[in-house]
Amino acid sequence: MAEKSFESLVLSQSDKLRKGTMEQFIDIWKLCANELLEYYDLDRLTVFPNSVILLRDHKTLSYARNNTPSLQKQDYLSINGNHERYLKLLNMRQPYREFNEQSLKTTDQHVLRRLYQQGGRWHAIIPLHFFGAPWGAISVANFGRGNDRFNEQKAQQIRVVAEMWLCFWQYAGLHLGLRGNNGRVTQDTDNELMVKLSDKQTKILSLMAQGLSAKECGDLMFISPRTVESHKYRLQNVLGLSSKAELVQFALRNGLGSTLNNK
Incomplete structure (x- = not known):
């Protein structure tokens, strides 16, 4: 040293x-x-x-x-x-x-x-x-x-x-x-989209941002993996995103991954 x-x-x-x-x-x-x-x-x-x-x-x-x-x-x-x-x-x-x-x-x-x-x-x-x-x-x-x-x-x-x-x-x-991101995402539009999410959708988004699989998310929320996948596709539609990677980026950009609470 x-x-x-x-x-x-x-x-x-x-x-x-x-x-x-x-x-x-x-x-x-x-x-x-x-x-x-x-x-x-x-x-x-x-x-x-x-x-x-x-x-x-x-x-x-x-x-x-x-x-x-x-x-x-x-x-x-x-x-x-x-x-x-x-x-x-x-x-x-x-x-x-x-x-x-x-x-x-x-x-x-x-x-x-x-x-x-x-x-x-x-x-x-x-x-x-x-x-x-x-x-x-x-x-x-x-x-x-x-x-x-x-x-x-x-x-x-x-x-x-x-x-x-x-x-x-x-x-x-x-x-x-x-500030950048090809002009697609701004802080204002993120805020507008966040208020459209239910508590359950927000929770699933947080869990996904932590890298949990559909089964792991389902186990924590007492729902089936298939239900988690359904919520994932609804989230993509609501947020105007095309992939799971974009969902995770959205979650982290808005602090969801860092404030995860599994209780």
């Missing part, structure tokens, strides 16, 4: 993010990501949501330093959907989950196995939250070498920084999406 304090790291990150414009967010974030990797002597990091839909829609951030291979998402997709099991690793109570060289080598989990095949020798996953709800995770990895000095304190520090990134990223994406 670098000699400067964690407080200095956070202040440096905050300063970079505050002074940049929303249009510059990705470029500024790359500077922040490189700084964090150097501070903890890591090779690559990825920030990703726990929604398969959003993963397919390129809602990830990834950065690699030195001669580390950059993340190519298609390399980690499997034909049989085994890669989706990786998201289930986020269902943990501990602050992080760590994989050494041996566990990466012998795993039957597609994403971890591919990481090993590409030279990954150590990997950790740290869950992230947004407004009190699970959002996704930041994963970190070393290539060609292990990491026997990682601990809970470092994982918590990385989480703090990543959740700060998440706030800036979500806000920048929301603002630019409302």
Whole structure:
């Protein structure tokens, strides 16, 4: 770890993010990501949501330093959907989950196995939250070498920084999406559409934004998966959207995914 304090790291990150414009967010974030990797002597990091839909829609951030291979998402997709099991690793109570060289080598989990095949020798996953709800995770990895000095304190520090990134990223994406988005969606029309939704439709939209399947939504709401699918198509008609991915984007843009309440 670098000699400067964690407080200095956070202040440096905050300063970079505050002074940049929303249009510059990705470029500024790359500077922040490189700084964090150097501070903890890591090779690559990825920030990703726990929604398969959003993963397919390129809602990830990834950065690699030195001669580390950059993340190519298609390399980690499997034909049989085994890669989706990786998201289930986020269902943990501990602050992080760590994989050494041996566990990466012998795993039957597609994403971890591919990481090993590409030279990954150590990997950790740290869950992230947004407004009190699970959002996704930041994963970190070393290539060609292990990491026997990682601990809970470092994982918590990385989480703090990543959740700060998440706030800036979500806000920048929301603002630019409302201002641009091919002229199709504006804040005013979103508000007009939201008032047309019933409580049940709003609930289903929230669950979908969390990446739940029709069966999982149905189990939580005590209705059948077929009924959930019917509501999904009605939602598309009411909102003038053409796909489930657009429904999820609408939900997140209007804060439904972040304020999910399953009670």
